[in-house]
Amino acid sequence: MARIDLWWLPRALVLGLLAFIIFGPLSNLVLWTIAEKWYFPHMLPLEYGLSFWQRVFSPRGNAMESLLTSIVIAALTVIASLALAIPAGYALSRLTLPFRGLILLAFLIPQAFPNLPVYVNIARFFYQIGLNGTIAGVVMVHVTHGLVYAVWIATAAFSAVDVDLEEAARSIGAGPFHAFRDVTLPLAAPGLMASAIFVFLESLDEFTGTYFVGAPDVTTLPLLLYTAGSGGNYQIASITALLLLVPSIGFMLIVERFLRADVLSKVGH
The missing domain is CATH 1.10.3720.10 (MetI-like)
Structure with a gap:
């Protein structure tokens, strides 16, 4: 009977945790850049758009x-x-x-x-x-x-x-x-x-x-x-x-x- 290697499980958990720590805040940042309306308790923005990009790059x-x-x-x-x-x-x-x-x-x-x-x-x-x-x-x-x-x-x-x-x-x-x-x-x-x-x-x-x-x-x-x-x-x-x-x-x-x-x-x- 083939022996099952379970060492991949803790390694996968550690790598997944590191990826979440690194890319989680970045993903949240990117979501905020295109969110038109987003408030608690919703996990994702209610409306998406680029109006705030226009405001940032407008002369004012x-x-x-x-x-x-x-x-x-x-x-x-x-x-x-x-x-x-x-x-x-x-x-x-x-x-x-x-x-x-x-x-x-x-x-x-x-x-x-x-x-x-x-x-x-x-x-x-x-x-x-x-x-x-x-x-x-x-x-x-x-x-x-x-x-x-x-x-x-x-x-x-x-x-x-x-x-x-x-x-x-x-x-x-x-x-x-x-x-x-x-x-x-x-x-x-x-x-x-x-x-x-x-x-x-x-x-x-x-x-x-x-x-x-x-x-x-x-x-x-x-x-x-x-x-x-x-x-x-x-x-x-x-x-x-x-x-x-x-x-x-x-x-x-x-x-x-x-x-x-x-x-x-x-x-x-």
């Missing part, structure tokens, strides 16, 4: 303007973060620096404290110097968080590049800058690109800093999402959340392509 909906503002801020944050992270990462990977580990840990300080009291004090200071309610002020706040990803991944990317290749270029006449530009930087480019994507996504989803430093003059998609959600307009909130989710998934697929295993192995070393 402010979604496209907020999306453009979010993209501009995220792009400026990436430029500023990489401008600081590339020289810092190169120095941390190539030079024998005292307290190198503490320097890397210092970039984690913005993540070590509660955001709310920090941003309240930053907003007060920015108000005194005229940066509150400006894109420049919001970008500066985003950079403080983006540097965590930028510096750590840039350091790992440069550490993954063999020093002998740079020294070989210099031995045939290339100067330090040309060896860095023509040899080291292209080889570290995939890691730097992944770093830029992480910073971009962090800036795109940032709410607290933008709220205290930028609102009401600077409106991004996360602020629009918060306004719609707090007002009980779940359809518009869900559509806005979906707009934020799409680039996040796309960019994470790009990160998986460009962030190599040899770069990941150098993170923190």
Whole structure:
């Protein structure tokens, strides 16, 4: 008599539970984007339609303007973060620096404290110097968080590049800058690109800093999402959340392509 393998049952239950945890909220989100009428105790929407999509993308909906503002801020944050992270990462990977580990840990300080009291004090200071309610002020706040990803991944990317290749270029006449530009930087480019994507996504989803430093003059998609959600307009909130989710998934697929295993192995070393 054939022996029945029952191990598939717990595995199927675990996989089914994981799928429900991951895709359940996403399915609910998608349903809210097309629900015209939906209230308790009904399990599914009573009416379906796209009228809320029209409201979001209408000139008065402010979604496209907020999306453009979010993209501009995220792009400026990436430029500023990489401008600081590339020289810092190169120095941390190539030079024998005292307290190198503490320097890397210092970039984690913005993540070590509660955001709310920090941003309240930053907003007060920015108000005194005229940066509150400006894109420049919001970008500066985003950079403080983006540097965590930028510096750590840039350091790992440069550490993954063999020093002998740079020294070989210099031995045939290339100067330090040309060896860095023509040899080291292209080889570290995939890691730097992944770093830029992480910073971009962090800036795109940032709410607290933008709220205290930028609102009401600077409106991004996360602020629009918060306004719609707090007002009980779940359809518009869900559509806005979906707009934020799409680039996040796309960019994470790009990160998986460009962030190599040899770069990941150098993170923190």
